[in-house]
Amino acid sequence: MSAPHPSSGATSTWLQSIRDRTGEIVVGQDIVVERTLIALLTSGHLLLEGMPGLAKTLLVNTVSKALHLDFRRIQFTIDLLPSDIVGTEILDEKTGGFRTHKGPIFTNLLLADEINRAAPKVQGALLEAMQERKVTLGAETYSLPTPFLVIATQNPIEQSGTFELPEAQLDRFMLCHRLSYPTPEEEEEILRRNMRLGVNKKDGGAVAKTEFDLIGGDAVGTTEDLVAATEAVHGIHVSDVFLKHVIDVVERTRQHPDLELGCSPRAGISLLKASRARALIHGRDYVIPEDLFALAEDVCLHRIRLSYEALAEGKTPKGILNEILEASVS
Amino acid sequence: MKNWLLAFLAFLFATTHLLGETPTQRVGLPLLLEDLYLKGPLLEPVPRTTREIPLMLRMVEVKPAQDGFRYTIEVQGLDAGDYNLGEFLREAQSESGHSSHQVPITITTALPPGLPRPAELQPKPLPRVGGYRALLWVLGLVWVSGLVWVLFAGRKNANSTATITPEPTLAERLEPLLKKASQEELNTDERARLERLVLGHWRKKVPEVANLPTSESLAHLRKHPEASPLLLQLERWLHSRDSAVSDEEIQELLTPYRS
Numbered sequence: 276m277s278a279p280h281p282s283s284g285a286t287s288t289w290l291q292s293i294r295d296r297t298g299e300i301v302v303g304q305d306i307v308v309e310r311t312l313i314a315l316l317t318s319g320h321l322l323l324e325g326m327p328g329l330a331k332t333l334l335v336n337t338v339s340k341a342l343h344l345d346f347r348r349i350q351f352t353i354d355l356l357p358s359d360i361v362g363t364e365i366l367d368e369k370t371g372g373f374r375t376h377k378g379p380i381f382t383n384l385l386l387a388d389e390i391n392r393a394a395p396k397v398q399g400a401l402l403e404a405m406q407e408r409k410v411t412l413g414a415e416t417y418s419l420p421t422p423f424l425v426i427a428t429q430n431p432i433e434q435s436g437t438f439e440l441p442e443a444q445l446d447r448f449m450l451c452h453r454l455s456y457p458t459p460e461e462e463e464e465i466l467r468r469n470m471r472l473g474v475n476k477k478d479g480g481a482v483a484k485t486e487f488d489l490i491g492g493d494a495v496g497t498t499e500d501l502v503a504a505t506e507a508v509h510g511i512h513v514s515d516v517f518l519k520h521v522i523d524v525v526e527r528t529r530q531h532p533d534l535e536l537g538c539s540p541r542a543g544i545s546l547l548k549a550s551r552a553r554a555l556i557h558g559r560d561y562v563i564p565e566d567l568f569a570l571a572e573d574v575c576l577h578r579i580r581l582s583y584e585a586l587a588e589g590k591t592p593k594g595i596l597n598e599i600l601e602a603s604v605s
Numbered sequence: 606m607k608n609w610l611l612a613f614l615a616f617l618f619a620t621t622h623l624l625g626e627t628p629t630q631r632v633g634l635p636l637l638l639e640d641l642y643l644k645g646p647l648l649e650p651v652p653r654t655t656r657e658i659p660l661m662l663r664m665v666e667v668k669p670a671q672d673g674f675r676y677t678i679e680v681q682g683l684d685a686g687d688y689n690l691g692e693f694l695r696e697a698q699s700e701s702g703h704s705s706h707q708v709p710i711t712i713t714t715a716l717p718p719g720l721p722r723p724a725e726l727q728p729k730p731l732p733r734v735g736g737y738r739a740l741l742w743v744l745g746l747v748w749v750s751g752l753v754w755v756l757f758a759g760r761k762n763a764n765s766t767a768t769i770t771p772e773p774t775l776a777e778r779l780e781p782l783l784k785k786a787s788q789e790e791l792n793t794d795e796r797a798r799l800e801r802l803v804l805g806h807w808r809k810k811v812p813e814v815a816n817l818p819t820s821e822s823l824a825h826l827r828k829h830p831e832a833s834p835l836l837l838q839l840e841r842w843l844h845s846r847d848s849a850v851s852d853e854e855i856q857e858l859l860t861p862y863r864s
Contacts, residue, residue, distance in 0.1 A: 512844070512845065512846040514843060514844040514845075515793040516793060516796045516797045516800060516843045516844060517843075517844055519793055519794060519796075519797035520797055520800075520801070523797065523801070560845075560846065561844045561845045561846055562844065563840045563844050564800065564801075564804065564823060564840075565823040565824055565827060568819050568820045568823050569820050569823070569824065571819075571820060572820060597818050597819065600818070600819035600820065601819050603801055603819075604801045604802075604804040604805040604808060604819060605775070605802075605805040605808070605809075
């Protein structure tokens with residue numbers, strides 16, 4: 276497919292084709308696809324919170340294939356070392372010198388599964404690389420491929436044997452989306468599609484096909500298309516009035532009596548960037564309050580912290596944020 | 606010859622026993638008398654029926670012996686003095702009396718003789734005024750009057766302040782902004798506030814949207830047949846690059862909120 280036209284209309288059509296391609300494989304996770312594209316177009320990173328079995332890996336794999344991007348997955352465990360992610364220098368017996376072995380972080384799309392299972396040292400190594408987009412191995416510093424997007428997942432319920440990410444590190448994720456279970460209609464569609472998968476015969480044996488076997492076909496776009504779309508995001512108009520709305524929401528999180536920690540300036544920047552990308556995806560060349568309010572939960576919720584008094588009263592961050600958003604439009 | 610030797614040994618034991626020191630212990634500390642041979646039937650401690658009995662006895666072990674028994678007894682003295690242990694023992698199964706054995710023991714004390722006792726309290730008549738009952742009555746009256754004040758006076762004050770500073774309604778907050786808009790004097794802050802109030806107006810007006818979270822309600826309003834045209838025009842005016850909305854259109858756009 277040819278590169279999208281610089282106009283936002285053509286780009287949004289191209290982005291819609293990626294969503295459609297993903298929809299052919301993954302049922303009912305359109306919002307997650309949208310958030311993944313927003314993160315990809317704004318060079319942010321995405322944290323997904325949800326139960327196992329919600330097709331997170333399948334979704335990221337499908338998006339990467341649709342965009343012809345390199346994809347790697349790391350399952351975070353307690354015994355993982357920083358060198359398992361970023362790589363290390365290995366002694367080459369033939370030459371007697373050190374040879375650099377690049378880790379799985381050298382990819383375009385990295386799925387860090389259950390990031391809170393690894394020790395803080397490992398989390399720190401990944402988050403540092405996410406921030407700087409560079410990795411130092413021995414005396415050499417290597418730039419990470421472009422685009423580079425980390426999609427991390429964590430299970431919000433099972434907390435035993437985990438290391439919770441501190442607020443400062445959570446702040447590095449541009450978006451944190453909470454996955455929900457599919458609706459009954461979507462669940463039915465998942466089951467029907469699964470029944471049609473059939474069997475894969477190979478080497479004289481047979482194995483039941485999975486949804487991963489459906490990923491394939493031509494890529495919907497190339498890296499050049501993605502670069503053009505990223506440029507198009509920067510062409511989205513942001514009015515002064517919209518900036519005032521962003522400042523109002525961020526300021527309200529800092530002034531709220533139930534919040535010990537409000538949104539950082541990085542949260543405001545993320546709101547602005549993500550709103551521009553969402554406007555492009557929805558075929559507009561300017562941002563509107565709907566973009567801001569639709570993304571506020573994913574941008575702000577993981578960056579705010581409740582006071583002890585509010586926690587004791589049984590309040591939740593989501594409830595407080597809804598209160599703030601409602602107060603800003605009343 | 607053998608009989609003479611036994612008689613001599615018995616005499617020697619008796620004399621050493623008689624001439625030996627009387628077992629002595631301090632008040633409250635246990636005194637253990639081991640293998641004390643007492644002739645006659647089996648003995649047991651006389652039960653302590655009153656607190657005045659100065660010794661406490663505990664039979665640790667009883668072993669049968671010729672014409673009697675050997676006792677290991679633990680004695681605890683509660684008052685200093687010289688006592689005969691036999692007076693604190695009686696024949697087993699007998700209901701009264703005490704044995705005729707002579708087993709002297711001494712309980713000593715480090716305190717000077719005589720027991721100091723606290724002076725006995727003399728009951729005094731309570732004064733008629735200023736007593737404990739009067740104090741309770743006063744405190745009770747103060748508490749009740751405080752409760753009455755909190756229930757009635759406090760509520761009255763709250764009502765009066767509420768009437769003094771009523772919270773402005775959405776329409777009241779919109780009005781000055783609409784006036785300024787008609788004179789084209791709105792700055793960026795006021796435009797942003799105007800837009801938020803207009804969105805709030807529609808959220809309250811459309812019942813199916815009122816209970817939705819803000820993030821979802823705006824998406825619904827943009828599709829609502831009544832709200833959608835006005836909101837889309839407002840968006841174009843405030844957010845689009847060229848803001849191609851004439852003054853007449855702006856006035857027309859804001860007319861529904863003026864009523």
